[in-house]
Every structure is written in C-alpha cells, then in structure tokens.
Amino acid sequence: MNKRIQHSNKLVQLVTVLFGLMAVAWLSKQLFFRVDLTSEKRYTLTETTRQFMQELDSDLYVKVYLEGQLNSGFRQLSNASREMLEELKAEAGHNMQFVFINPDDHNSKEKKALIEELAEYGFEPQNVFESGEDGRQIQSYVFPYALVYYEDRIVGIDLLENLPSRSGAENLNISIESLEYKLTEAFKRLSSEERPKIAFLEGHGELDELDVIEATDALSAFYQVDRGKIGNDASILESYEVVIVAKPSTPFSEKDKYVLDQYLMNGGRLLFFIDAVNVTLDSLRRTPQTIGLYNDVNLDDQLFKYGVRVNPVVIEDVQAGRILMNARPQGQPQLVPVPWLYSPLLSSSQNHPVTRNINLVRGSFAGTIDTVGGNLQLSRQVLLRSSQFTKVSQIPVFISMADVNRQPKQEEFQSPHQTVALIQEGIFPSVFVNRQAPQGLVQSKSFVSESKFTRLMVVADGDIIRNEVRFKDSNPQILPLGFDEGSGQQYGNKDFIVNAVNYLCDDDGWMQLRGRHLTLRLLDKQNLSEGTAWWKWLNVALPVLLVILGSALFTYWRFRRFGR
CATH class of the missing domain: 3.40.50 (Rossmann fold)
Structure with a gap:
C-alpha cells in the first residue's frame, strides 16, 4: 500500500514538473525580455524610439540581405542587426515584420534581379578578400543592405559605415553604433505623412x-x-x-x-x-x-x-x-x-x-x-x-x-x-x-x-x-x-x-542616437602574440588536469564512503 502511495506521489510530481516546464516555455514564447548588463546599455532602446515604434499604425516590413557565408566581422554586424530588429519588433508588435535573405540561395536569374533592385537605391555588392587555408586570396561578395517597406513606399539602408581613416574593427563598431539611428530614421521617413x-x-x-x-x-x-x-x-x-x-x-x-x-x-x-x-x-x-x-x-x-x-x-x-x-x-x-x-x-x-x-x-x-x-x-x-x-x-x-x-x-x-x-x-x-x-x-x-x-x-x-x-x-x-x-x-x-x-x-532627440557610443574592446595583439605558446599549452593541459582532479576526488569520496 505504501509503495502505491509513493508511486502515485512521484507520478503527481512528474506531471507537475512537466506542466510547469510547458507553462514556462509558453510564457517565454509570449513574452520578450532581455536584461541589459552592458555598461553602455548597447541593447537598450531609447525612450524616443520605443514610443515611436509603439505608435506605428501600419505594417512595416524589413528585408535584410546580410546573410549567408559571412566572415566574422560581417557575421557580427548581421547578428547585431537581427538583435536590433528584434528589439524594435518587441515594441511594434504585429505592425512590424523582418526577414533575412541570403542572395546566394537564389539562382543566377533571381540573384541578378536582386542586384538590379538594390542598384536602384545606389547599393552595389561589396567585395571581400580573405586568405584561404592554402594561402590563396578568396574573393566573395556581401550585401550589407536593407530595404524597408511601408504602405506603398520603400527606403534603402546601407548598414555598413566605411570611413577610410578607420580600421576594419572600428568601422564595424561604428556600423553597430549607427543601427538604431539608421533603422528608426528610415521608419520615421516612411511613416511621415x-x-x-x-x-x-x-x-x-x-x-x-x-x-x-x-x-x-x-x-x-x-x-x-x-x-x-x-x-x-x-x-x-x-x-x-x-x-x-x-x-x-x-x-x-x-x-x-x-x-x-x-x-x-x-x-x-x-x-x-x-x-x-x-x-x-x-x-x-x-x-x-x-x-x-x-x-x-x-x-x-x-x-x-x-x-x-x-x-x-x-x-x-x-x-x-x-x-x-x-x-x-x-x-x-x-x-x-x-x-x-x-x-x-x-x-x-x-x-x-x-x-x-x-x-x-x-x-x-x-x-x-x-x-x-x-x-x-x-x-x-x-x-x-x-x-x-x-x-x-x-x-x-x-x-x-x-x-x-x-x-x-x-x-x-x-x-x-x-x-x-x-x-x-x-x-x-x-x-x-x-x-x-x-x-x-x-x-x-x-x-x-x-x-x-x-x-x-x-x-x-x-x-x-x-x-x-x-x-x-x-x-x-x-x-x-x-x-x-x-x-x-x-x-x-x-x-x-x-x-x-x-x-x-530635430526637436524630438532623434539625432542624439548618432551620438551613441559603444566601447570597442579589442584584444591586445602584442600580449596575444607573445603569449601564444602559453595559451596553447593551457588549452591542451587544462582539460586533462581537470579530468585527473575530478577522478581523484571521486575515488577519494568512494573510499571515504565505502572503504569500511
């Protein structure tokens, strides 16, 4: 009898846990939230932007073409663009949708039509040169652009800032800094009567x-x-x-x-x-x-x-x-x-x-x-x-x-x-x-x-x-x-x-978005080059040492518990 009661209690607990997990999963899908722990609040929208997005009264649709086989820099810009659009959509609700498009997924005819469409807004494919494993230079094309559709109007956005006096990492950081301003400025232009x-x-x-x-x-x-x-x-x-x-x-x-x-x-x-x-x-x-x-x-x-x-x-x-x-x-x-x-x-x-x-x-x-x-x-x-x-x-x-x-x-x-x-x-x-x-x-x-x-x-x-x-x-x-x-x-x-x-x-503070500053945290190349061997040995030896230490502790625990 006691075994039946225990089994029944365990079954109830299991069902309760399953329903709890299902409820948490449903709530996480319905509610979008993120805690911004960065010092410069890089993932927090300004109050002006939040209010504007909440007051949108027509459907806004964004196509982003920065997708596909991208190097680390453009992948970072693509991810930052997606995160920014998610933040904006969380405020706009059903009035905003966005999609990321990989131009390389299209056949040659469709890709040509896509390039011609972007050319109407002054956008051309950007050349990217990278070194392959065999040392050869590999050329590829990326499309760091977005098109925004609102009612019967369209605006193009160049997501990439390319200042000749700045390094690649700095230009990438500037591009990410400018995302909120560029996107909301385009939305504002389209929605203004x-x-x-x-x-x-x-x-x-x-x-x-x-x-x-x-x-x-x-x-x-x-x-x-x-x-x-x-x-x-x-x-x-x-x-x-x-x-x-x-x-x-x-x-x-x-x-x-x-x-x-x-x-x-x-x-x-x-x-x-x-x-x-x-x-x-x-x-x-x-x-x-x-x-x-x-x-x-x-x-x-x-x-x-x-x-x-x-x-x-x-x-x-x-x-x-x-x-x-x-x-x-x-x-x-x-x-x-x-x-x-x-x-x-x-x-x-x-x-x-x-x-x-x-x-x-x-x-x-x-x-x-x-x-x-x-x-x-x-x-x-x-x-x-x-x-x-x-x-x-x-x-x-x-x-x-x-x-x-x-x-x-x-x-x-x-x-x-x-x-x-x-x-x-x-x-x-x-x-x-x-x-x-x-x-x-x-x-x-x-x-x-x-x-x-x-x-x-x-x-x-x-x-x-x-x-x-x-x-x-x-x-x-x-x-x-x-x-x-x-x-x-x-x-x-x-x-x-x-x-x-x-x-x-500007009486509403839109231009203040251009003054947003994100700290560029770069690796110290000198220390990195001087300490390369040490880091390599650490990456190889540390996992082995952790396994040995864990095995020794486990053996010692078993000896203490069952040795007698």
Missing part, C-alpha cells in the same frame, strides 16, 4: 541651383526643398524649418536682415555658409594669380549680435586636398595631382551628432570663426576645425598657382585648430532692438526682441556645400559633393550637410 520644408535663400549672389544640386538631392530624401527671394512679406519664412544661406556675394538689405532676424526670434533655424574673403579656384584657373579681398555681405553686425564673428582671413593647412595641375603647358595637357594648401581637410568633433563618425570635410579658401558675447544665453560647440599645422593669412591675400611648388615651413604654420564651423543653441537677442524697423515691409506680427530656444549654425567656408560643375558641349556635368579630383577621395561634405539640417530640425 508630410515632409518638413526647408529653403535656400536667393537674391544676394548665393550659389545657384546647379552649384548645390548634390546637397539638394540628398536633402530631398527628408524635406521639401524650396528656393526663393525674401520680398516684402516679413513672415514669408514662417513655414520653413531651416533657411540656408549658401555663400552670398552681395550685401543683404536691412529689410532682408529684419526678416531673417524675426524668423530666428520666432524659433526658426538658420544655416549660414559665409566666405568673408572673395577668392575662388575658378579665378585662379583664368589668371596665374589673384588677390583675396574682403567680401562684405552686410551680415557682420547681425552675426556679431548673435555671438559669432566670421574673420576675413584665409587659412592654409598642411592636411589638405589635392588639385589637378597641367604639367605640360605646351602640347597635349598632362594633368597631375598636387597638394593644395588652400583646400583644408577639416576634422570633425566626435562629441556632436552632426559630425560624429563622418569622414574629413573638404574645404576651399576657408576662413575662421570667433565667438563673442560671453553673457549670451547660448551653448556652443565647434563642429569643424583645421589641423595642428595651420597658417592664417590676413587680407589682402595674394594667391598664385605657383604656390603648389612652395614647401610649407613649419615656423609659418603655428596657428593650430582654427574653428571653421560652429553651432549655437539657446536664446538669441534681436539685432533690431532699439533700431527702427525697415520701411516697406508687410508685418502680420509684432516685433520680438528675444528668441525662443532655437539653433544657429555658421560655416566660414561657402564651398563646403558647393559641388563642382563642368560644362561639356554646353551640358553640365556634376561632380559629387566633397569629391577630390586630385586624389579620387570622397570626403564627408554631403554627410555634414544632411546631418546639420537634420539636427537643426
């Missing part, structure tokens, strides 16, 4: 439409981009999130300055690209030498009131781009690349979302910026600056193409890290306080003497936003923005422009 409006100002000799067509095209993915003059309506800029003043060359009237001032006072955002010295490379191509003189656009007093002074100087930098020079004046031209000190390669701040993890920015005849007015209610951040070896030349500046043959002398380049781009945030005073408003303006609002919280960015180089235009048989040929013909390098000008406008428009 109306695109915000920005404007390029005209009427003061600014760069024309062809000169900024590369920047316009890049910004058109996010905004409705308009161009136009101010006119007599004081509130004409009201509907625009950002107004861009791209390299003016003629003076602003007091009416136009007043309109810009009141636009800023009412919370508008301004982005200035100012050349304080009038000199261009095109003028040097026509004549062997030129003189750089002051470019008075009548904005000095206004910018000074806002806490900024653009100095009428030209910098030379040992860290510079290249230009093409004709090495054979007679006969067939022979173009060779030569260093051009007036084309500084400007380094970016890694502590600001606008410039974090972008390539060097190529300038041309850049000036410098000083800050004034220490009692203003503003925070300031330098975005672009020159290198350690910089020379500053006051006007008038004599510039000749023969300067390419001049070797820089170290004692002349003693003005390091000159500020070329600056952003200010906070409360700005109006330049028209205690001044009469200009005549002839139609005003629908009363004068505002102090701004709301807003942002102002000033760049002391108008050519940073300018793309080169070549004319052949009267047909314009557009060179990529930031492209260096002499070296064939693509610099980060376009990324800087897009990030700058995105940050100026």
